[in-house]
Amino acid sequence: MRGIVLAALLAGWAGLATPLAAEPDIGGVDLDAERAAIARFQDADQRLQDVGWTIIRGNAEFCPRVIPSIGLQLQDLASYGSPKIARAALGFEGDFAVETAARGSPAALSGEFARNREIVALERFDPNEWPSGSRKDWRRLKRAHDHVDAMLAEHGGITVRFADGGEARVTPVDVCATRFELMGGGRRAVADGERVVIGIEFPAFSYEEAVFAGVVAHELAHNFLAHSEWLDRNKRKRRHVRRTEREADRLMPWLLANAGYDPEAAIRFMETWGRKHDGGLFRARTHDGWDERAEVIAAEIPLIRELMAREGKADWSAHFKRGIDPDKER
Ligand SMILES: [Zn+2]
Known part of the structure; x- marks a missing residue:
């Protein structure tokens, strides 16, 4: 049972639209195990984003396509196999939060993007209000990342508001587009x-x-x-x-x-x-x-x-x- 729930939780992203049975009931789910599984995923993601950022930043002047970026990776609970369990495990009110801020990136240097800090506005939009599928829907997360990129390209920065009332204005740097x-x-x-x-x-x-x-x-x-x-x-x-x-x-x-x-x-x-x-x-x-x-x-x-x-x-x-x-x- 536990293994099944973990697998469902972590099978987000990249359009793995495997149809599964209905979402499991959260009663009886080991939330500590779920938190540990999410933390393991986020640790690995942090490693990938840190290393990726180091390379796309260090090679920006040679890349054929360069974009402004702040090095912020978001998470959307709708992309999880079981948003209900993920929400219970993480104690979120909404769906959007910080996944990672890449080491050395403007997001990381601002000190504002702690992992799992909930987000309620990306400039003028609250991504939580955008429609999504009930689970395993990665499209809304892509839309949020596209929106951030568009703001940075058009306005040279973005203001992010957090559920705790905090706010951060971040200015991008150039990186290779990937x-x-x-x-x-x-x-x-x-x-x-x-x-x-x-x-x-x-x-x-x-x-x-x-x-x-x-x-x-x-x-x-x-x-x-x-x-x-x-x-x-x-x-x-x-x-x-x-x-x-x-x-x-x-x-x-x-x-x-x-x-x-x-x-x-x-x-x-x-x-x-x-x-x-x-x-x-x-x-x-x-x-x-x-x-x-x-x-x-x-x-x-x-x-x-x-x-x-x-x-x-x-x-x-x-x-x-x-x-x-x-x-x-x-
Ligand atoms: Zn290859």
């Missing part, structure tokens, strides 16, 4: 051009930060290099996917270096993760083996080190040699 979403289940990491989505069971969550940053950098590289558009145009043949994977691997250490991480952490990621999860008979044929992938990454390091020493940054928009022609076929 959102990070944690999925409540699964061990996959994917990039769709707009988002990086990582399942909470992805093994790298337990790695040291710079090594975990490797997987985030790999997925970001797919977005920055517009791989999904290229694959849409050129078809997702195995050899095409393999070329985009190799290119994303090669960009990993560049993105890490500009974010202040050791670029060699990209190699350590491939060795740590690949040795265990990418070997032997089950090796995906769309990807090179982990050992080849580590070598391809290592080949980028000397140029990155030289640029960092000379310019203090590794400008991949000028110095990274593309493995595919982004504008043409092949």
